[in-house]
Amino acid sequence: MHELSVCQSIVQQLEQLAQDNHARSISRVIVDIGPLSGVEASLLERAFPLASSGTMAEHAELVTRILPIRVRCNVCGNENETPANKLLCSACGSWQTTLISGDEMLLRSVELEKDENYV
């Protein structure tokens, strides 16, 4: 269970963003998770309130978007979705593929409540 560590890292980034943008608090956080990132979205959602407690992100809503696993075949160039443990080309069957989506753990965007003194 390393999702708590990941959440602590997110909160650290959120506090920095809030400070840089003169925000009073953070209302919404959108993260993109690929199944091959090793981060489990549901665990992330459960860990987030723990990690954000007492910070500017305390009342923020965490939205996780699960991205599909997609590969491009190095042999025939086909692109297709795959399950996590069979990253194979659906056209020619080759395992020589390159992942083009599915390993992301990305802080996509953040919604901030601005400090009125700076508006």
Place this chain on the structure above:
Amino acid sequence: MCDTCGCNITDANHHLVEQGGKHSHTSNGDEAIEVLQNLLHENNHRAAHNREHFDRHQVLAINLMSSPGSGKTALLEATIDALNALPETQQLSIAVIEGDLETENDAQRIRDKNIPAIQITTGSACHLDAYMIHDALHELKLDGLDIVFIENVGNLVCPASFDLGHHLNVTLLSVTEGDDKPSKYPVMFRASDLNLISKADLLAVLDDFQVSKAEQNIRNLANPAPVLEISARDSYNKNGMEQWISWLRTQLDQYHEQLSRHQTLLPKIQHQAHQHEAAHSHSHESA
């Protein structure tokens, strides 16, 4: 993730939040900011520093990962013995950073062979991270070393997500674990630059582990990394150990070649992910 190619958004995203930039407002008046930054940004930043530190000393750092009990420490002990048996001109100078939840046991086993070893005890943390390696590096003199092995916490899940600042991932799969482990733990086995099938001396008495099946399951993860059978036991044939040492030497040569071109070496998977993240932010820039 990166501080070199311009895809690190921390500094670059300032224009996004300026008036007329790509910021937008939500219906309730909150400001929405596009960030596009890795969730482990801070860790990755620290990892990059660790890697620079290794590179300044021209020391290759190898992250050893596997389940608990697959023989990581035994492999290191046998590797030390095998290196000691080589003629002096071919020897490699190594050190070890050990990660465990508790005890100094593994570091002591390495020190008993006159090799410097730093023990990190993580308490309850199930993986090493770049901060822990940073602290360990304060205690470890890199001068004169060729390779530092980082023996990660025995765990097939979490260690795969954390960059430590190492250059290569080596994953052990012991033959008592089952040849379908790569299919069960795809994130870990997708990340390996070399797969060692450890405790291979036991293959003779196990009829349910097929190396060819393990290899196929690794290929199914689009991972072309070599698969070597190896045993830390003296009695087993030395072929695997020789191939392992020769792999280390080849990697060391490639690493030095990279350094001479003012580049570093990244685990293959991070190299891909890096291009990936760049693509994410670049597609955003052109959007």
